[in-house]
Amino acid sequence: MAFLELKGLTKRYGALTVVDHVDLAVEKGNLVCLLGPSGCGKTTTLRLIAGFIDPDAGEIRVGGRVISSGGFSEPPERRKMSMIFQSYALWPHMTVRENIGYGLALRKLPRTDIARLVDKILAVTRLQALSDRYPGELSGGQQQRVSLARALVVEPETLLLDEPLSNLDANLREEMRFEIRRLHDEYRYTTVYVTHDQAEAMTTADLIVVMNLGRIEQVGSPEEIYERPQSEFVARFLGGTNILKGRRLDADTVECGSVRLRCGDGDFAGREDAVVSVRHHDIVLTPESREEGLNWAKGTVVRQVYLGSHRDYLIELPGGEQVRTIAQADLAIERGKPVWLHFPMQHCRALAR
Numbered sequence: 058m059a060f061l062e063l064k065g066l067t068k069r070y071g072a073l074t075v076v077d078h079v080d081l082a083v084e085k086g087n088l089v090c091l092l093g094p095s096g097c098g099k100t101t102t103l104r105l106i107a108g109f110i111d112p113d114a115g116e117i118r119v120g121g122r123v124i125s126s127g128g129f130s131e132p133p134e135r136r137k138m139s140m141i142f143q144s145y146a147l148w149p150h151m152t153v154r155e156n157i158g159y160g161l162a163l164r165k166l167p168r169t170d171i172a173r174l175v176d177k178i179l180a181v182t183r184l185q186a187l188s189d190r191y192p193g194e195l196s197g198g199q200q201q202r203v204s205l206a207r208a209l210v211v212e213p214e215t216l217l218l219d220e221p222l223s224n225l226d227a228n229l230r231e232e233m234r235f236e237i238r239r240l241h242d243e244y245r246y247t248t249v250y251v252t253h254d255q256a257e258a259m260t261t262a263d264l265i266v267v268m269n270l271g272r273i274e275q276v277g278s279p280e281e282i283y284e285r286p287q288s289e290f291v292a293r294f295l296g297g298t299n300i301l302k303g304r305r306l307d308a309d310t311v312e313c314g315s316v317r318l319r320c321g322d323g324d325f326a327g328r329e330d331a332v333v334s335v336r337h338h339d340i341v342l343t344p345e346s347r348e349e350g351l352n353w354a355k356g357t358v359v360r361q362v363y364l365g366s367h368r369d370y371l372i373e374l375p376g377g378e379q380v381r382t383i384a385q386a387d388l389a390i391e392r393g394k395p396v397w398l399h400f401p402m403q404h405c406r407a408l409a410r
């Protein structure tokens with residue numbers, strides 16, 4: 058049995074259903090990411106789990122026990138959860154040490170126990186040297202670590218993180234992703250992590266839940282979600298992919314304008330309208346002329362950019378479709394020149410529209 062279970066969880070604001078019959082099972086000790094665009098209901102789902110708001114339908118169970126259902130709701134302070142908000146919400150007049158110990162002091166633990174637990178978490182989050190500073194004297198990343206430490210020190214059963222890295226610059230964000238995963242591996246709290254950043258989800262999560270308009274689009278490991286998106290929305294949202302619209306010629310072949318693509322993967326039972334998803338880096342580009350046949354197309358270079366490790370090409374096909382692909386850095390083909398593209402069958406995924 059899963060540790061945290063959401064069943065038919067639904068939340069409405071007026072006429073708008075912002076969380077729509079969400080079913081989700083999180084195993085104990087797993088880190089699950091809710092990934093989706095702005096407004097898709099991630100924060101609302103997290104607040105329902107924390108108990109700050111109540112659902113209109115459905116239920117939430119922890120360890121098999123119902124903590125929220127129609128008419129019943131266990132108050133947040135009894136749920137043994139810690140939530141980290143997008144803004145760190147540190148107390149400005151308390152030092153790092155006092156901020157971290159605050160939750161323990163509220164629980165009226167003896168001073169010596171508080172000191173011991175705070176020291177331990179200061180070491181784990183590498184904050185010892187900063188323990189007597191005030192939040193105003195810390196960088197964004199350091200404040201972030203303090204808010205993590207403060208959430209961890211109370212030893213929650215469940216950790217809820219709402220876009221915890223969104224205020225950091227790109228470098229620090231990347232570093233903190235690994236930090237969060239490292240802390241997770243050390244403590245193994247059951248964690249729900251909300252983000253709209255694909256790379257963040259892929260680095261930290263055991264399981265990714267892609268949300269769209271209050272519903273779950275797909276649940277899977279980072280590899281499953283990336284390699285085998287089940288819908289056009291998921292393929293697009295994960296980025297780095299071309300979506301070619303077309304119609305089916307037979308179960309596994311889709312005609313997308315001027316190119317016919319036999320697909321090695323995907324949904325073959327769908328309707329006549331189909332899209333093919335193929336990643337930029339899976340398309341092979343060559344300046345040597347080829348016969349155009351199945352999974353081959355002739356195109357024209359619209360632009361190309363040198364990016365050090367490779368070149369990024371935008372190619373226009375005869376039907377006007379544009380395709381992004383990459384090539385080795387020393388393959389420089391001028392704008393307007395013809396090229397031939399190969400779409401390897403095993404990398405073409407047919408999806409229903």
Ligand SMILES: Nc1ncnc2c1ncn2[C@@H]1O[C@H](COP(=O)(O)OP(=O)(O)OP(=O)(O)O)[C@@H](O)[C@H]1O
Binds near residue numbers: 075095097098100101
């Ligand atoms: N208290 C509220 N009253 C009315 N509508 C609300 C309320 N809270 C959220 N919403 C609406 O619910 C939808 C989902 O909001 P939510 O905050 O869960 O999105 P999100 O996925 O966290 O987005 P973001 O990535 O921008 O933080 C939005 O359309 C939002 O405007």
Ligand SMILES: [Mg+2]
Binds near residue numbers: 099100101
């Ligand atoms: Mg949000």
